[in-house]
Amino acid sequence: MSETATSPTPVSKKKIRVVVAKPGLDGHDRGAKIIARALRDAGMEVIYTGLHQTPEQIVETALQEDADAIGLSILSGAHMTLVPKIIELLNEQDAGDILVTVGGTIPADDIPPLKELGVAEVFTPGAPTNAIVDFINGAVEV
Amino acid sequence: MNRPVQTEKPAAPSTEPERSSTGELLTTISGEPVKPLYKQEDANVDYDRDLGDPGQYPYTRGVYETMHRGRMFTMRQFAGFGTAEETNERFRYLLDHGQTGLSTAYDMPSLMGHDSDDPLSLGEVGREGVAIDTLDDMTTLFQGIPLDKVSTSMTINAPAAIMLAFYVAAAERQNIPPSQLAGTFQTDILKEYIAQKEWCFPIDHAMRLVTDLIEYCTREMPKMHPVSISGYHIREAGSTAQQELAFTLADGFAYVKAGIERGLDVDDFAPRLSFFFNAQIEFFEEIAKYRAARRIWARELRETYGAKNPKSMLMRFHTQTAGVSLTAQQPEVNHIRTAIEALAGVLGGTQSLHTNSYDEALALPTEDAVRIALRTQQVIAHETGVTRTADPLGGSYYVETLTNEMEAAAYDYFRRIDELGGIVESIKRGFPQREIADAAFRYQREVDAGERIVVGVNKYELEDEEQMEILRIAPELERKQIGRVQAVKATRSVPEVEASLKSLREAAATDQNLLYPILDCARVMASEGEIVHALQDVFGTYREVPVF
Secondary structure (H helix, E strand, O other), rough: OOOOOOOOOOOHHHHHHHHEEOOOOOOHHHHHHHHHHHHHHHOEEEEOOOOOOOOOHHHHHHOOOOOOOEEEEOOEEEEEEHHHHHHHHHHHHOOOOOEEEEEEEHHHHHHHHHHHHOEEEEEOOOHHHHHHHHHHHHHHOO | OOOOOOOOOOOOOOOOEEEEOOOOOOOOOOOOOOOOOOOOOOOOOOOHHHHOOOOEEEEEEEEOHHHHHHOOOOEEEOOOOOHHHHHHHHHHHOOOOOOOOOOEOOOOOHOOOOOOHHHHHHOOOOOEEEOOOOOOHHHHOOOOOOOOOOEEEEOOOOOOOHHHHHHHHHHHHOOOOOOOHHEEEEEOOHHHHHHHHHOOHHHHHHHHHHHHHHHHHHHOOOOOEEEEEEEEHHOOOOOOOOHHHHHHHHHHHHHHHHHHOOOOOHHHHHHHHHEEEEEEEHHHHHHHHHHHHHHHHHHHEEEHHOOOOOOOOOOOOEEEEEEHHOOOOOOHHHHHHHHHHHHHHHHOOEEEEEEOOOOOOOOOOOOHHHHHHHHHHHHHHHHHOOOOOOOOOOOOHHHHHHHHHHHHHHHHHHHHHHOOOOHHHHHHHOHHHHEEEHHHHHHHHHHHHOOOOOOOOOOOOOOOOOOOOOOOOHHHHHHHHHHHHHHHHHOOOOOHHHHHHHHHHHHHOOOOOOOOHHHHHOOOOHHHHHHHHHHHHHOOOOOOOOOO
């Protein structure tokens, strides 16, 4: 692929492993694919789940892949149902240390309750990809 | 394919596109180079062969002689949320405010063939459209709206045959026969696998259902448009204008071929195939796209698919302004984007138009926002004067050159698709999906690098933006809808439902037209999910190999 927007992770560090996931029924995968590619270009190991994933499938993928972070992309308005369920399942599996970010059409009023649940950051339309890369690089300890 | 004589493959864009002194790209948003000036020698057109008067083959200048002067575009705002009751109210509101056609947005579970009480639907019921589970919901959706007096557009694809059956059965309850029903079912399953990604069945079985629906409408519903071949979603997924044009037309040819292979006469169904395109912000490129689309469709229908009736060659299309061009930042600016995009659609000769509301980067639109969006169309129609004459940009050196280039780019894709064994095979191999993902990524990189200015996003930002009011879909609506479908399931005749689903499974294993058995299921209140599951028992399901 093309050049990267941010410097790759220094070689001395282990590569960050990110699961990019599309929970729910919406098929809008443009953003998820762009982010997946941008994270990969920035030197991360990216696992893209594909579409229409249940919370259970996403958590299972994250555990199997030993993910450091999960990037959830939701444009269906179902984030207040799906995100709490995913966080709850992660906690049940003692995987609450996996960084969770959310991207998509998330109204401003919903961001504080999502963060209260444990979402590390919410990226809304217009967020540049390098801001997302930088955030994950800064927030994941590997 | 009948490659036209006048088109040559445009020069491959140089690796280093031209930039302005401030670093902005001077290519179109599709990445195509633009010259500082276009002259007569650039616009290589033979008037009779390449343009023709409006209403004359090859219809480049429009499908009707007098275009909007004689027949104003239909103002058709897409609407749907909550249960059938809420959407019925919104429909009546729009009709009261001068809208001239209806357009139904379904929620995600309905698009995917899940009932509202399916665990997979949790949190999504009635959120992005209306939840329709049974004939009972369809009946409520059109309560008080005489179905023989309105034309209705249904944005439904994988389960289109089921929703058509619900609609026909709802009309029966108003004592209206199928032959009196006018409107459009989207039914374009190929673009689902390419871009919108709402599917129920493997692709070959899905194509059989599309063909069943085309055949049923050809026999029973002469006023119904069975397929709206859609580039809109392809473009929203990040394609270029050229890809939107090429993949949409390739999908259209696939449906024509399927109808002919079914034994239908092309002139018996092609006149009721219609199209649906995006109107992006790159003004002239969009207008060229519509003009090229008409020319290619007319030529291919006549030369390749043997159409004799001119109506088979006419590409009539609906346009929607680009949802992806709307910004969450300074959303009022979206009014301007939408107005410019809508103008491109009108100047490009659209038959109907949906203008997005300015708040749609964040949520479904409020009633006020929808009204202003509709007013935008009314200003274009009645105040600007652009509708008085047909194809006002015809003969512009730039627009004619762009139209030729657009056509050449489409034929270049047709060749690549043919080499892969046709569009269905190309989709199975992920070809259009990858082309679109590449284009989307390139564009995002250009915006991130500031080489493309998006006002309010990467330039002219405001520090503290006020939050605006958005439409909230009450969570109670999901519970209300679950209650509705469960009440229907509790009061219908279970043996009748089971018998109808059994007949459907048996029919699915043969090659008989499935619309008739699906209609039998609809009449006894089988739900959408039950009908989909019965078909999946025979057809199986679909899972995409994710590529990024």
